[in-house]
Amino acid sequence: MGTKIIGTGSCLPETIVTNDDLAKIMDTSDEWISTRTGIKERHLAKDETTAGMSAAAARKAMENAGVTAQDIDLIIVGTVTADHITPSCACEVQAAIGADNAVAFDINAACSGFMFALNIAHAYLQTGACKTALIIGAETLSKIMDWDDRSTCVLFGDGAGAAVLQKSDRGGLLAFDQGSDGAKGSVLSCADRTNNNPLVKTPRELGYVHMDGQEVYRFAVTTVPQSLTRTIEAAGLSVQDIDYFALHQANIRILQAVAKRLKVSEERLPVSLDHCGNISAASVPILLDEMNRKGLLKPGMKVAMSGFGGGLTWASAVLEW
């Protein structure tokens, strides 16, 4: 018995900010951002919230899957930028879409969040703990960026992507690989509030994203090809059997390096980072939704997916569409 993605949806904030727009407010240029990252523009939230975008993506995914909110009995949101510490984003989505029968919770695996959610939902479905799962990757990263740090803030965007999953007789998820390396967590971090109570008085300073870009780059171009290769082998397939690689959208140079190491043509690695930037947990489901709506994904096709980032964390999956 496999686990199948039966519908996808996504939502991006209305406001588009181009590289030229950023160059008006900081010392950067379209030339630097485009050549180093492949990013041309990103959507940034004004009135949009993480839960609001998640609910909008969820509604589209449910419509695409042909299920109603009443059918959903599990909601998992991968996010590091929920609107509240509690309630969770998943509980806010549950309320917004009226999925009264669902168990709902968030997970934090940064850019691997959607992929971790996929594996958790797979386990729930396969044990019979749920029948129809809604998994979401959603971020309002712009609120945790240091807009004075041009080396990080230009890379990221806001948005949400969702998928509906059910058990299937054939195909679906064929193999999964997942890992974490907490010892290297400091290369991509964002501090939360610190202890502040009658015993410890500290200023309430909220943290912003801090990244050692070159370390993250090295981690990505080594770990992702290894993880993908393991997963493809575990699925009993070869790299050449994979129709598409739907990878976390961090940097075009990372995608090119992965393609080179796997010896596959870049056309098999669809791109959304040019118009979305890096949206952490939302990257993979937004890309998947774009591929789905463009009609790229046909039944029986093999898709390898991979997320990687803060934690450090990574996760790959091979699925038969």
Ligand code: UT7
């Ligand atoms: O989900 C995972 C998220 N993280 C990633 O994907 C990050 C992976 N890493 C990268 O993509 C790259 O390391 C970056 C795109 C972040 C940076 O590229 P780089 O080639 O490693 O550049 P760098 O940090 O070595 O900086 C080169 C130069 C520096 O100037 P000097 O010291 O050579 O004069 C920077 O100050 O580029 C400068 N620079 C900029 N210039 C214009 C840094 N950011 C900018 C900017 N605009 N936005």
